[in-house]
Amino acid sequence: MTGELSDFVQAPNQGLHPEVYEIENNAMDRSGALFTRLQALAPWDGKVLLDLGCGTGYWLPKYLSGAGTVIGVEPDVNLLEAARARSARIQVHQGSAEHLPFADDSLDVIHARFAYFFPSSTNDCSAGVTEALRVLRPGGSLLVIDNDHQQGEFASLLQSSPWAAAQGESNYTRGWWEDQGATRHEVMSSWKFDSVEDLASVLHIEFPAQLAHEWIAEHPQATELSYSYVIYFVRKEATDVQ
Numbered sequence: 001m002t003g004e005l006s007d008f009v010q011a012p013n014q015g016l017h018p019e020v021y022e023i024e025n026n027a028m029d030r031s032g033a034l035f036t037r038l039q040a041l042a043p044w045d046g047k048v049l050l051d052l053g054c055g056t057g058y059w060l061p062k063y064l065s066g067a068g069t070v071i072g073v074e075p076d077v078n079l080l081e082a083a084r085a086r087s088a089r090i091q092v093h094q095g096s097a098e099h100l101p102f103a104d105d106s107l108d109v110i111h112a113r114f115a116y117f118f119p120s121s122t123n124d125c126s127a128g129v130t131e132a133l134r135v136l137r138p139g140g141s142l143l144v145i146d147n148d149h150q151q152g153e154f155a156s157l158l159q160s161s162p163w164a165a166a167q168g169e170s171n172y173t174r175g176w177w178e179d180q181g182a183t184r185h186e187v188m189s190s191w192k193f194d195s196v197e198d199l200a201s202v203l204h205i206e207f208p209a210q211l212a213h214e215w216i217a218e219h220p221q222a223t224e225l226s227y228s229y230v231i232y233f234v235r236k237e238a239t240d241v242q
Contacts, residue, residue: 008075014055015076017205024202025058027191034229037187041233042141044068047108053115057083060090097128102135113145118167119176129180138238148186148228161207177232185231192224199223
Protein backbone atom coordinates (compact mmCIF):
# COMPACT_ATOMS: atom_id res chain seq x y z
CA MET A 1 0.00 0.00 0.00
CA THR A 2 1.47 3.37 -1.02
CA GLY A 3 0.23 6.93 -1.16
CA GLU A 4 -2.38 8.53 1.05
CA LEU A 5 -5.42 6.51 2.06
CA SER A 6 -8.70 7.91 0.76
CA ASP A 7 -10.19 8.23 4.26
CA PHE A 8 -7.02 9.46 5.99
CA VAL A 9 -7.21 12.64 8.10
CA GLN A 10 -3.86 14.04 9.22
CA ALA A 11 -3.36 14.46 12.97
CA PRO A 12 -2.88 18.19 13.67
CA ASN A 13 -0.44 17.58 16.53
CA GLN A 14 1.99 14.85 15.41
CA GLY A 15 1.31 15.22 11.70
CA LEU A 16 2.10 18.94 11.64
CA HIS A 17 4.61 19.14 14.50
CA PRO A 18 6.48 15.82 14.72
CA GLU A 19 9.51 17.34 16.46
CA VAL A 20 7.36 18.80 19.25
CA TYR A 21 5.32 15.61 19.51
CA GLU A 22 8.60 13.78 20.14
CA ILE A 23 9.03 15.99 23.22
CA GLU A 24 5.47 15.17 24.26
CA ASN A 25 6.02 11.43 23.91
CA ASN A 26 9.22 11.70 25.93
CA ALA A 27 7.30 13.42 28.74
CA MET A 28 4.54 10.82 28.92
CA ASP A 29 4.34 8.26 31.70
CA ARG A 30 7.94 8.42 32.90
CA SER A 31 6.82 6.50 35.99
CA GLY A 32 5.83 3.57 33.79
CA ALA A 33 2.35 3.32 35.34
CA LEU A 34 0.61 3.01 31.98
CA PHE A 35 3.05 0.42 30.60
CA THR A 36 2.72 -1.64 33.77
CA ARG A 37 -1.06 -1.76 33.39
CA LEU A 38 -0.89 -2.57 29.69
CA GLN A 39 1.44 -5.49 30.37
CA ALA A 40 -0.80 -6.74 33.16
CA LEU A 41 -3.89 -6.68 30.94
CA ALA A 42 -2.28 -8.35 27.91
CA PRO A 43 1.36 -9.47 28.26
CA TRP A 44 3.15 -9.34 24.92
CA ASP A 45 6.49 -11.00 25.59
CA GLY A 46 6.95 -13.68 22.94
CA LYS A 47 3.88 -12.51 21.03
CA VAL A 48 3.11 -10.42 17.96
CA LEU A 49 2.22 -6.85 18.92
CA LEU A 50 0.91 -4.15 16.59
CA ASP A 51 1.21 -0.46 17.41
CA LEU A 52 -1.71 0.92 15.39
CA GLY A 53 -1.25 4.54 14.42
CA CYS A 54 2.39 4.42 15.48
CA GLY A 55 3.23 7.87 14.11
CA THR A 56 6.97 8.44 14.03
CA GLY A 57 7.41 5.21 15.99
CA TYR A 58 8.47 6.61 19.37
CA TRP A 59 6.87 3.75 21.31
CA LEU A 60 7.88 0.91 18.98
CA PRO A 61 11.29 0.06 20.56
CA LYS A 62 9.71 0.17 24.02
CA TYR A 63 7.52 -2.79 23.09
CA LEU A 64 10.46 -4.95 22.06
CA SER A 65 11.21 -8.02 24.15
CA GLY A 66 13.57 -10.94 23.73
CA ALA A 67 11.18 -13.20 21.85
CA GLY A 68 8.35 -11.01 20.63
CA THR A 69 7.60 -9.36 17.29
CA VAL A 70 6.68 -5.68 17.09
CA ILE A 71 4.96 -4.16 14.05
CA GLY A 72 3.88 -0.60 13.37
CA VAL A 73 1.07 0.67 11.15
CA GLU A 74 0.72 4.35 10.26
CA PRO A 75 -1.48 6.04 7.62
CA ASP A 76 0.56 9.27 7.32
CA VAL A 77 3.23 8.72 4.66
CA ASN A 78 5.20 11.67 6.04
CA LEU A 79 5.83 9.82 9.32
CA LEU A 80 6.76 6.39 7.97
CA GLU A 81 10.47 7.04 7.39
CA ALA A 82 11.04 8.15 10.99
CA ALA A 83 9.12 5.14 12.32
CA ARG A 84 11.12 2.72 10.19
CA ALA A 85 14.38 4.22 11.44
CA ARG A 86 13.62 3.36 15.09
CA SER A 87 14.86 -0.24 14.93
CA ALA A 88 15.92 -2.79 12.34
CA ARG A 89 13.93 -5.38 14.30
CA ILE A 90 10.61 -3.65 13.65
CA GLN A 91 8.53 -3.66 10.47
CA VAL A 92 6.40 -0.57 9.76
CA HIS A 93 3.60 -0.64 7.20
CA GLN A 94 1.30 1.98 5.79
CA GLY A 95 -2.27 1.25 6.76
CA SER A 96 -5.05 2.34 9.07
CA ALA A 97 -7.52 1.00 11.61
CA GLU A 98 -9.98 0.22 8.83
CA HIS A 99 -7.33 -1.18 6.48
CA LEU A 100 -4.84 -3.47 8.23
CA PRO A 101 -2.40 -5.24 5.88
CA PHE A 102 -2.46 -8.54 7.77
CA ALA A 103 -4.07 -11.95 7.41
CA ASP A 104 -6.94 -13.13 9.57
CA ASP A 105 -5.94 -14.44 13.02
CA SER A 106 -2.32 -13.30 12.70
CA LEU A 107 -1.71 -10.92 15.65
CA ASP A 108 -1.81 -11.33 19.42
CA VAL A 109 -2.01 -7.77 20.78
CA ILE A 110 -3.00 -4.43 19.22
CA HIS A 111 -2.30 -1.11 20.93
CA ALA A 112 -3.89 2.07 19.59
CA ARG A 113 -2.61 5.16 21.39
CA PHE A 114 -4.67 8.30 20.76
CA ALA A 115 -5.33 7.03 17.24
CA TYR A 116 -8.60 6.62 15.29
CA PHE A 117 -10.87 5.50 18.14
CA PHE A 118 -12.77 8.70 19.00
CA PRO A 119 -16.41 7.54 18.96
CA SER A 120 -19.16 10.15 18.95
CA SER A 121 -22.67 10.57 17.61
CA THR A 122 -21.14 11.68 14.30
CA ASN A 123 -18.12 9.34 14.21
CA ASP A 124 -18.73 5.61 14.20
CA CYS A 125 -15.50 3.75 14.95
CA SER A 126 -16.93 0.25 14.67
CA ALA A 127 -15.09 -0.47 11.40
CA GLY A 128 -11.79 -0.27 13.24
CA VAL A 129 -12.95 -2.67 15.95
CA THR A 130 -14.20 -5.11 13.31
CA GLU A 131 -10.87 -4.97 11.50
CA ALA A 132 -8.93 -5.47 14.72
CA LEU A 133 -10.99 -8.54 15.59
CA ARG A 134 -10.37 -9.90 12.10
CA VAL A 135 -6.59 -9.85 12.41
CA LEU A 136 -6.39 -10.86 16.08
CA ARG A 137 -6.03 -14.51 16.97
CA PRO A 138 -8.72 -16.00 19.25
CA GLY A 139 -7.81 -14.83 22.73
CA GLY A 140 -5.99 -11.79 21.30
CA SER A 141 -6.38 -8.31 22.76
CA LEU A 142 -7.18 -4.81 21.52
CA LEU A 143 -6.10 -2.07 23.93
CA VAL A 144 -7.07 1.50 23.09
CA ILE A 145 -5.24 4.16 25.11
CA ASP A 146 -7.28 7.34 25.45
CA ASN A 147 -7.38 10.49 27.55
CA ASP A 148 -9.39 10.58 30.76
CA HIS A 149 -11.55 13.69 30.46
CA GLN A 150 -12.39 13.79 34.18
CA GLN A 151 -9.27 13.34 36.32
CA GLY A 152 -5.99 15.25 36.42
CA GLU A 153 -4.70 18.62 35.25
CA PHE A 154 -4.64 17.53 31.62
CA ALA A 155 -8.34 16.63 31.85
CA SER A 156 -9.09 20.14 33.11
CA LEU A 157 -7.41 21.55 30.03
CA LEU A 158 -9.44 19.22 27.81
CA GLN A 159 -12.64 20.37 29.48
CA SER A 160 -11.75 23.97 28.59
CA SER A 161 -10.64 23.27 25.03
CA PRO A 162 -13.00 23.40 22.04
CA TRP A 163 -10.50 21.22 20.17
CA ALA A 164 -11.30 18.29 22.47
CA ALA A 165 -14.79 17.98 21.02
CA ALA A 166 -13.36 15.92 18.16
CA GLN A 167 -12.31 13.26 20.68
CA GLY A 168 -15.91 12.55 21.62
CA GLU A 169 -17.98 13.25 24.71
CA SER A 170 -16.82 11.32 27.76
CA ASN A 171 -20.11 9.60 28.67
CA TYR A 172 -20.87 8.75 25.04
CA THR A 173 -17.40 7.25 24.63
CA ARG A 174 -17.76 5.14 27.76
CA GLY A 175 -21.14 3.79 26.63
CA TRP A 176 -19.92 3.11 23.11
CA TRP A 177 -17.04 0.99 24.38
CA GLU A 178 -19.34 -0.88 26.74
CA ASP A 179 -21.42 -1.79 23.68
CA GLN A 180 -18.24 -3.20 22.07
CA GLY A 181 -17.73 -5.47 25.08
CA ALA A 182 -14.77 -3.47 26.38
CA THR A 183 -13.69 -3.09 29.97
CA ARG A 184 -12.47 0.33 31.12
CA HIS A 185 -9.28 0.87 33.13
CA GLU A 186 -8.07 4.21 34.52
CA VAL A 187 -4.36 4.88 35.11
CA MET A 188 -3.11 8.06 36.80
CA SER A 189 0.29 9.18 35.56
CA SER A 190 1.83 12.48 34.47
CA TRP A 191 3.60 14.51 31.84
CA LYS A 192 7.12 15.32 33.09
CA PHE A 193 9.21 17.64 30.92
CA ASP A 194 12.90 18.52 30.99
CA SER A 195 12.17 22.27 30.92
CA VAL A 196 9.47 24.91 31.19
CA GLU A 197 10.01 25.65 27.50
CA ASP A 198 9.35 22.04 26.49
CA LEU A 199 6.05 21.96 28.39
CA ALA A 200 4.98 25.24 26.77
CA SER A 201 5.81 24.03 23.26
CA VAL A 202 3.66 20.92 23.74
CA LEU A 203 0.71 22.82 25.22
CA HIS A 204 0.73 25.03 22.13
CA ILE A 205 0.23 22.11 19.73
CA GLU A 206 -2.42 20.44 21.87
CA PHE A 207 -4.57 23.43 22.86
CA PRO A 208 -5.68 26.81 21.48
CA ALA A 209 -3.10 29.54 22.01
CA GLN A 210 -5.14 31.53 24.54
CA LEU A 211 -5.81 28.48 26.71
CA ALA A 212 -2.14 27.47 26.60
CA HIS A 213 -1.05 31.02 27.51
CA GLU A 214 -3.49 31.15 30.44
CA TRP A 215 -2.28 27.83 31.88
CA ILE A 216 1.38 28.78 31.52
CA ALA A 217 0.73 32.17 33.21
CA GLU A 218 -0.90 30.37 36.14
CA HIS A 219 1.94 27.80 36.37
CA PRO A 220 5.06 29.75 35.25
CA GLN A 221 7.60 27.30 36.67
CA ALA A 222 5.75 24.07 35.89
CA THR A 223 7.54 21.19 34.20
CA GLU A 224 4.96 18.54 35.14
CA LEU A 225 1.21 18.07 35.20
CA SER A 226 -0.98 15.19 36.28
CA TYR A 227 -2.38 13.08 33.45
CA SER A 228 -4.91 10.26 33.65
CA TYR A 229 -5.22 7.64 30.93
CA VAL A 230 -8.13 5.38 30.08
CA ILE A 231 -7.54 1.96 28.55
CA TYR A 232 -10.41 0.29 26.71
CA PHE A 233 -9.72 -3.44 26.58
CA VAL A 234 -11.41 -5.86 24.17
CA ARG A 235 -10.51 -9.54 24.02
CA LYS A 236 -11.32 -11.59 20.94
CA GLU A 237 -13.22 -14.72 21.77
CA ALA A 238 -13.21 -17.85 19.64
CA THR A 239 -16.83 -17.19 18.69
CA ASP A 240 -16.28 -13.63 17.39
CA VAL A 241 -17.61 -13.31 13.84
CA GLN A 242 -15.05 -12.22 11.26
